[in-house]
Amino acid sequence: MTIHQTITAAATPAEQRFLDLYASVCDRLPGAGVPAVRAWREEALDAFAALGVPHRRVEAWKYTDLRALMTAVHPLGGLDAGARADVDASIGRALANIDSYRAVFAGGKFRPDLSTIQGAPGISFTPLCAKLKSEADAAATLAALSLPKGDVVAALSTAFATSGALISIAPGKKLDKPIHLIVIASCEANAYALRHAIKLGDGAEASIIETHVGAGASQAWSYTALDIGKGAALKHARLTQSAAALHLASAKVTLGERAVYEPTHAAIGGALTRSEGTIHFTGPNARATYNAAILARGHSHVDFTLVVDHAAPHCESRELVKAVLDDRAKGVFQGKVAVQRGAQKTDGKQMANALLLSNDAEFDSKPELEIFADDVVCGHGATAGQLDEDLMFYLRARGIPEAQARALLIAAFVGAALDTIDNEGLHTALDEKVAAWLAAK
């Protein structure tokens, strides 16, 4: 006698929480009545279910055991009427005052009343939810919003997306001021999901600032697809700030030939911030310079994970990570550089430096090189250490009090990752954020 048994992966409580959440909101999500939208979401939900909530035995999540760190999923926000939002109070006046084309998402919804991006010259902007209303619109829009394989955060962001920024910058257009994408969690008891897609036409030049602010223990997951055309250039600053919130972000960046991408990521605090990205070179002579700064104390956990995929020859990538970790905070940098066959003359370098201000702070750095071409220059380095006592003494011997000397040196350490920012207002605003973080101890 033979026993036929079908084995299906049973959802553990970790996955079940998300599946239950979907079941409870699927009829109220934007485009719920549009079959194309529903199919798009459910394909993502299936992908999530197959991947499961990642844990430490999943290589890419080894240092960030999401299953252990995320023990509850909040009700989804952004389904009801817009919540109150005060941009100045949420992100700080210095950041709010940067002259920009502003797109504000508060409580999971686009807020036209707080935004200025609509109708900006050379920029096509649409909130995602506006494209989910009819079958025809949805079909055209969603065809371009495919789901990357094996990306849990992208899958969740897609399945639950209540909105997101769809931005397209016309070929050759050089923006006169930055686009500021401001994402504010308005309720600490909610989770928010957004899906963004940004496209720079060939030869376009733009600067994008993203500011993500949590509220209490709010949860946010987002996915951004970024397509940078031939000869286009994008400066991309991304700040995540909160005390106790959870941020899961994923971004997939595609660079055409001769494109230049200069991201600067900063994470200040947060219960859990995981920002993963892929930078994919598709044409020769493109360049990407990735800078990241982590400031974490208490029980914060900040994970920057980056894959640089050199699929074309003659491209250059640079990665610099500066982490300041105090108390029991944990910082993670996983940097993988993959050089595909034929990607000759690739020049890839990465460096991760951590400043550990307490014995219990932890920094995990995992560089990974995967090289299938023989004429390349690739290198990586990592350091972890404490404040230099000789430098401290030098400053104090000039009359600078110990706490101030410490703050000066820490700001200088982390500043190395922020110095590439050439927007003066943004630079000043970030310096202020760093100073405020240092003063809060």
Add this chain to the structure above:
Amino acid sequence: MLEIKDLRAEVDGKEILKGFNLTVPKGEVHAIMGPNGSGKSTLSYVLSGKDGYEVTGGSATWNGQDLFAMSPEERAQAGVFLAFQYPMEIPGVASLTFLRAAMNAHRKARGEAEISIPDFMRAVKTEAEKLSISMEMLKRPLNVGFSGGEKKRNEVLQMALLKPTLCLLDEMDSGLDIDAIRIAAEGVNRLRSPDTAMIVITHYQRLLNYITPDVVHVMARGQVLRSGGKELAVELEESGYASYGAEAA
């Protein structure tokens, strides 16, 4: 007046200063000369309060204030200034930022308001010009990529702006050529005043051609073994330190 009495200090459990005595009245410049390992640099670190230099006995007072009861920053605010033998490079901190932080720390300690940016820039410019330091250089991170001479001039600039009353110059001439020594020494000479006491620590007599001391002390094995006028420095240059129980350097 600086009064050091029977000072004993150790580093890593090893006694370096072994009953060191020195009195420097205001307005005087005293040179301390000695062979390598005699404890000259240790003395400067002990007086300025560096960690790891443990005072095990004796006292040091500046104008009656017990130096060892004060933190390094408090000593600096009380007028003590150590010009480092090897000034630190501090990446990411612009010289101007550092200078302003230091000047404001001193002002705050005196209960004064912060210096205004125009006043600050004016003061820096005036002193920097005297030392042939460009403002462009001061916008760069402190001492990063500076030559030995530039670093020492930067020390003198800090001294000129902070106006200390007790200057400890630790081997100011090391690694400098004659021109660089002259510029730095001229800067130091401008700061001599009836209210300022200076200790010039040096291995060679050369520096004392530019900064004329009132008194020269020979230091060896953690003590002052002999004191005299400036002619003592010339004598040492000729005879060396061998008669003080040190190997010829």
